[in-house]
Amino acid sequence: MILDTTTTNKTGGCCKSSSFNREISVEDNSCKKLPSKNESAHKPEGVSCSKDPARTKDLPGRSCCGRSSNTPTCKTSRNESAVTPEKYYNDLGGNENLQTGACRANEEKMPEYLQEPASKIPEEINENTYGCGFPFSTTQLKNMKDSLVVDLGCGAGRDVYLYAFLVGEGGRATGIDTSKNQLAIAKKYQLQMAEAYGYQNSNTEFIEDKNENLINTGIKISSVDIFTSNCVLNLSDCPEKIFSAMLLLLKANGTVYLSDVFPDKPVSDEIKNDDELRNECLAGNTWEHTKALLNDKTPSGYRLTFKEIASDKIKLANPNVEKKVDNITYYSKTIEITKVAENPQEQEKPA
Structure with missing residues (x-):
């Protein structure tokens, strides 16, 4: 019999103190960064966890003190009537209804080492997968077993299940997403996928929450082996908030494996406020700007290394969209980002 060890919890309330919120907050239109180059990163004092075994049982890397019921949010310049990504993808009804080729770029380039686990993934998951690349690398395969992987914006869970195979039954693959419809599909197949991989227990978990609220999802500081994201972070109004938390928890x-759509030049406010363009992943930051944000949010005592795994020009395949974006060229890039200690003798210990 396969046991389901999944815990899904959105609203928190586990910690007796909300002081963890001081780690990340928003003022005006800017995002206050987490402890960075000139600050120390540590678990706040005075936080006491309730002893609720259901919240942490069989969930490596999870801590109830990582969650707060006070979810911080970023202010946005979007129009109040704007269609959110959550609504857009909940209503889309499958990737065949996408209006451009951006969120389906490189779907035919499945790496050979992923083809075996991919063949076991149900068609319903594949039909509801939106991605511009494969945030994986052969360099990671040697030390993948028993790792904790977190997928930001996991959708219907395809990449979570691919990682669930790579990390083995002793590892864990966790997905975070805001779409109820997408997560319902992902969770439907947890036991089936465990059985398909020959596992006695499910090693996947799906959390309904915003990526911007990553710091409050209960994941311990310095506990994650791999973060991954596939064509999602360009949708965020505050990617720097995600990066701050991600690099603190890593x-x-x-390593971070980031696949995303990047314009070759900054996009206009007109593009950012166009529902179709924004939700089709065409209103995000350039790679140069994204890289600068990542470096700025790196915790004190660490630096980042970057390796480009793939970069392909995207064919939008929609004349009306091409007219709207005019002279902007978009690329699907997959980047390997490693968090390196500046002094290897003083590497952080998990909280």
Whole structure:
């Protein structure tokens, strides 16, 4: 019999103190960064956890003190009537209804080492997968077993299940997303996928929450081996908030595999406020700007290394959209980002 060890919890309330919120907050239109180059990163004092075993049982890397019921939010310049990504993708009804080729770029380039686990993934998941690349790398395969992987914006869970295979039954693959419809599809197949991989227990978990609220999802500081994201972070109004939390939760020498759509020049406010363009992943930051944000949010005592795994020009395949974006060229890039200790003798220990 396969046991389901999944815990899904959105609203928190586990910690007796909300002081963890001081780690990340928003004032005016800017995002206050987490402890960075000239600050120390540590678990706040005075936080006491309730002893609720249901919240942490069988969930490596999870801590109830990482969650707060006071979810911080970023202010946005979007029009009040704007269609949110959550609504857009909940209503889309499958990737065949996408209006451009951006969120389906490179779907035919499945790496050979992923083809075996991919063949076991149900068609319903594949039909509801939106991505511009494959946030994986052969360099990670040697030390993948028993790792903790977190997928930001996991959708219907395809990449979570691919990682669930790569990390083995002793590892864990966690997905975070805001779409109820997408998560319902992902969770429907947890036990089936465990059985398909020959596991006695499910090693996947799905959390309904915003990526911007990553710091409050209960994941321990310095506990994650790999963060991954596939064509999602360009949708965020405050990517720097995600980066701050992600790099704090990532282990020393941990890796981020980021696949996303990047314009070759900054996009206009007109593009950012166009529902179709924004939700089709065409209103995000350039790679140069994204890289600068990542470097700025790196915790004190660490630096980032970057390796481009793939970069392909995107064919939008929609004349009306091409007219709207005019002379902007978009690229699907997959980047390997490693968090390296500046002094290897003083690497952080998990909180």
